[in-house]
Amino acid sequence: MTQTPAPAGRAVLVTGGNRGIGLAIARSFAMAGDRVVVTTRSGEAPEGLQAVPCEVTDTASVDAAFAAAEDLLGGPVEILVANAGITKDQLLMRMSDAEFDDVVDTNLAGAFRCARRASKGMIRLRRGRMIFVSSVVGLYGSPGQANYAASKAALVGLARSISRELGGRGITANVVAPGFIDTDMTAALPEERRTAYLSSIPAGRFAAPEEVAAAVRFLASPEAAYITGAVLPVDGGLGMGH
Numbered sequence: 023m024t025q026t027p028a029p030a031g032r033a034v035l036v037t038g039g040n041r042g043i044g045l046a047i048a049r050s051f052a053m054a055g056d057r058v059v060v061t062t063r064s065g066e067a068p069e070g071l072q073a074v075p076c077e078v079t080d081t082a083s084v085d086a087a088f089a090a091a092e093d094l095l096g097g098p099v100e101i102l103v104a105n106a107g108i109t110k111d112q113l114l115m116r117m118s119d120a121e122f123d124d125v126v127d128t129n130l131a132g133a134f135r136c137a138r139r140a141s142k143g144m145i146r147l148r149r150g151r152m153i154f155v156s157s158v159v160g161l162y163g164s165p166g167q168a169n170y171a172a173s174k175a176a177l178v179g180l181a182r183s184i185s186r187e188l189g190g191r192g193i194t195a196n197v198v199a200p201g202f203i204d205t206d207m208t209a210a211l212p213e214e215r216r217t218a219y220l221s222s223i224p225a226g227r228f229a230a231p232e233e234v235a236a237a238v239r240f241l242a243s244p245e246a247a248y249i250t251g252a253v254l255p256v257d258g259g260l261g262m263g264h
């Protein structure tokens with residue numbers, strides 16, 4: 023009797039994988055031999071990667087993206103990297119309900135929608151890794167980012183609750199908390215803020231997206247099977263004491 027060989031590598035889904043940190047994470051898993059699908063809002067795939075369209079603020083879109091990704095991957099998602107995120111900075115007094123809600127809906131509820139859908143396949147497999155891309159400001163705070171910092175801090179509660187709920191089923195849920203990474207998001211910062219941030223980072227530099235990818239891959243590795251509910255900073259020492 024002939025048996026269909028198991029597909030090589032693990033099945034990975036990275037949200038917001040068309041640019042920045044998400045793209046670096048996706049490329050790093052692909053380079054290591056894993057099967058990777060990224061979500062993009064346009065549905066267009068970055069060079070060398072497979073993509074499915076996904077708007078993380080829309081439950082139906084998230085569910086459809088997982089179904090399409092599972093088709094491409096040939097099975098359930100084993101590693102979810104919830105990376106998609108936005109900022110809408112504003113001082114507290116001036117922050118509109120929409121600015122607050124949009125950021126929380128994308129960064130927190132978007133990650134929740136993906137984790138909920140991913141859990142179905144992971145529970146069936148009795149293994150899985152969820153990695154949530156938070157931020158140093160989630161626990162450090164940041165003026166003008168009440169919405170963003172709140173959404174990123176809440177990912178810790180989300181990951182820790184998932185750890186307690188699904189830990190017995192071989193599923194881990196961890197948070198990576200990047201500091202300042204050279205991407206479109208930080209390129210949008212005014213020059214004086216970039217300089218001020220730089221002077222407060224012990225490492226004395228911003229990081230490359232690949233440095234976040236390395237931490238994510240570690241949390242997804244077999245060596246990290248006993249790490250769950252953790253917050254792993256990749257911030258050059260900026261948030262020490264979290």
Ligand code: NDP
Nearest residue numbers: 038042043063077078105106107157200202203205206207
């Ligand atoms: P970018 O702005 O470069 O990329 C953000 C990604 O998220 C894009 O792929 C974007 O898609 C996607 N996205 C945004 N909103 C949605 C949505 N509603 N539905 C689906 N996808 C969406 O950001 P970075 O690469 O810098 O950041 C990635 C993650 O890392 C974010 O969660 C961010 O908060 C976090 N982070 C970044 C830091 C940094 O210094 N850069 C520091 C700490 C954390 P599209 O291209 O269509 O807009």
